[in-house]
Amino acid sequence: MAVVLACGVASGQNATTVENQTPTVKLFPEMQKDKPEKVMTPEQAKELFASVDDIMTFVASDTGLPAVVKVKRKLLNRDEVNAYLVKSFDEDEGAKRLQQSEIVLKKFGLLNRDFNLRPFLLSLLTEQIAGFYDAKTKFVNLLNWVQPDEQKPVLAHELTHAVQDQKVGLEKWGSNGFKGVSKSASEDAQRVPADELETARQAVTEGQAMVVFVDYSLPKGQTLADVPDMGKTIADNAADTSGSPVMARAPLLLQRSLVFPYADGLAFEQALLIKGGKAAAFTGALTTPPSSSFEIMHPAAYLAHAAVPLLRLPNIHPLLDAEYEPYDLGVMGELDVEIMASLFGGEDLGKAIAPQWDGGVYYAGQRRAATAAEKLTPGSLGVFYLSRWKTEEAAETFAKMYTAQLARKYSGLSERRKDEVDREIVMTTSEGDVLMTLIGKDFFVSEGFPLATARKIRELAVAVQGTGPMRMAGFAPPKRELTLDAAGVMAGFGMINPTTVGRYTQSGR
Numbered sequence: 005m006a007v008v009l010a011c012g013v014a015s016g017q018n019a020t021t022v023e024n025q026t027p028t029v030k031l032f033p034e035m036q037k038d039k040p041e042k043v044m045t046p047e048q049a050k051e052l053f054a055s056v057d058d059i060m061t062f063v064a065s066d067t068g069l070p071a072v073v074k075v076k077r078k079l080l081n082r083d084e085v086n087a088y089l090v091k092s093f094d095e096d097e098g099a100k101r102l103q104q105s106e107i108v109l110k111k112f113g114l115l116n117r118d119f120n121l122r123p124f125l126l127s128l129l130t131e132q133i134a135g136f137y138d139a140k141t142k143f144v145n146l147l148n149w150v151q152p153d154e155q156k157p158v159l160a161h162e163l164t165h166a167v168q169d170q171k172v173g174l175e176k177w178g179s180n181g182f183k184g185v186s187k188s189a190s191e192d193a194q195r196v197p198a199d200e201l202e203t204a205r206q207a208v209t210e211g212q213a214m215v216v217f218v219d220y221s222l223p224k225g226q227t228l229a230d231v232p233d234m235g236k237t238i239a240d241n242a243a244d245t246s247g248s249p250v251m252a253r254a255p256l257l258l259q260r261s262l263v264f265p266y267a268d269g270l271a272f273e274q275a276l277l278i279k280g281g282k283a284a285a286f287t288g289a290l291t292t293p294p295s296s297s298f299e300i301m302h303p304a305a306y307l308a309h310a311a312v313p314l315l316r317l318p319n320i321h322p323l324l325d326a327e328y329e330p331y332d333l334g335v336m337g338e339l340d341v342e343i344m345a346s347l348f349g350g351e352d353l354g355k356a357i358a359p360q361w362d363g364g365v366y367y368a369g370q371r372r373a374a375t376a377a378e379k380l381t382p383g384s385l386g387v388f389y390l391s392r393w394k395t396e397e398a399a400e401t402f403a404k405m406y407t408a409q410l411a412r413k414y415s416g417l418s419e420r421r422k423d424e425v426d427r428e429i430v431m432t433t434s435e436g437d438v439l440m441t442l443i444g445k446d447f448f449v450s451e452g453f454p455l456a457t458a459r460k461i462r463e464l465a466v467a468v469q470g471t472g473p474m475r476m477a478g479f480a481p482p483k484r485e486l487t488l489d490a491a492g493v494m495a496g497f498g499m500i501n502p503t504t505v506g507r508y509t510q511s512g513r
Contacts, residue, residue, distance in 0.1 A: 044148045052152040059159050066216050067286045069167040076143045108332050108368050111382040113413045114257045131250045134158045137165040139174040160220035164213035187330050189319035200296040207300045208289045211269025275303035297337045313363035318464035328369030336364030348409040360398035364391040383435040386452035390465045393445045403447045
């Protein structure tokens with residue numbers, strides 16, 4: 005369900021944001037709103053263009069991937085970048101998918117009902133972008149308002165995408181593989197196992213680029229191997245939104261998902277570097293990429309080829325399609341529940357319960373009878389979500405948290421005890437019935453479907469699950485996790501300002 009907000013590869017560009025307290029040199033100055041923007045002089049632009057080939061040599065050496073012989077380069081002003089972002093955003097398939105998912109995110113309570121996603125993401129892109137490589141045109145795009153010494157580490161990051169592109173073809177390699185909405189059980193069955201592949205591949209490309217970004221930014225002769233806590237430090241510091249006015253106003257969902265490909269991707273790549281060296285971290289991860297955010301968050305699982313928890317989606321089309329148009333489906337991954345639990349119950353709960361996740365799947369249908377205006381709102385949706393946990397205690401904790409947050413989303417909330425059987429909770433809301441049930445280590449919730457329909461969905465969803473661990477499909481066409489949609493969009497539009505992910509230091513090069 006992942007909403008990853010990264011800036012670059014998928015639609016042709018890339019971004020980065022980082023801070024770390026181990027080295028003591030600042031990589032990018034804090035944003036100063038009152039300081040007038042200083043445009044690069046022709047001499048500075050010439051110097052920056054000349055540095056591209058030297059930095060490419062560094063990138064090739066650092067990654068072990070062949071250098072791109074002649075990288076095309078272009079210098080853009082802010083107006084050109086803004087126009088490019090708007091045009092690309094409106095044409096990008098990932099952005100279109102994200103905007104459709106907006107009311108699903110609101111239905112689950114991950115975004116406020118009055119939040120307007122598109123203008124916010126465009127503002128965030130405009131603020132965060134620090135440079136980008138375009139996989140369609142094969143140009144690395146430089147920014148005329150970022151000074152050369154500040155832009156060179158960004159170039160190291162973006163040129164990593166150029167060598168990745170030469171190796172695997174990023175547009176195809178990072179593509180979601182699916183267009184439109186799944187409308188049949190057979191297509192549902194293909195999409196669910198592939199739901200997080202795009203997220204995982206995004207983290208690989210951004211994580212590799214972050215390794216190079218770090219190595220280039222450190223004093224000459226030092227590498228990430230010399231600061232083994234770098235990945236964890238970046239992840240720990242990622243919550244610091246000082247210096248980013250738009251990011252500071254972002255919902256928790258977007259703040260966490262934006263950083264995921266960079267901070268978690270870097271930690272994943274660092275684990276591969278330690279275990280298998282440069283070949284495993286770069287060529288190996290591109291050739292045999294992880295398939296889920298679970299593997300990114302737990303590199304040992306990827307290295308051990310461990311099974312990834314995966315729940316099946318039942319064939320609900322005969323039951324629902326007469327009244328509900330298929331709208332969205334996917335995986336609720338470990339990162340999703342971490343974000344959800346942190347939002348609903350606090351960061352400590354999020355960190356504690358996420359490792360207890362053992363699989364999750366959701367489906368959303370839209371009422372065919374809804375008016376055009378209603379179809380723009382969460383009230384037009386019926387959704388169900390089945391989650392599985394490692395212990396019954398964890399399932400109960402998550403169920404209590406989920407139940408307690410319903411009042412944030414719905415008016416007219418009242419429990420109908422007379423309609424409840426077994427371990428059910430049945431509620432009336434302003435948007436229809438809610439049914440929640442604890443079934444051992446499983447927690448089922450339906451919102452918006454009539455009670456009788458919700459019970460039938462529950463029986464189908466529980467019956468179709470296997471009793472043993474399932475493995476995520478290895479090379480199925482990738483889609484995404486709901487909460488990481490945004491990350492994919494952002495990472496598709498360039499490297500984000502390094503002051504967002506953490507605090508670094510000026511390179512000694």
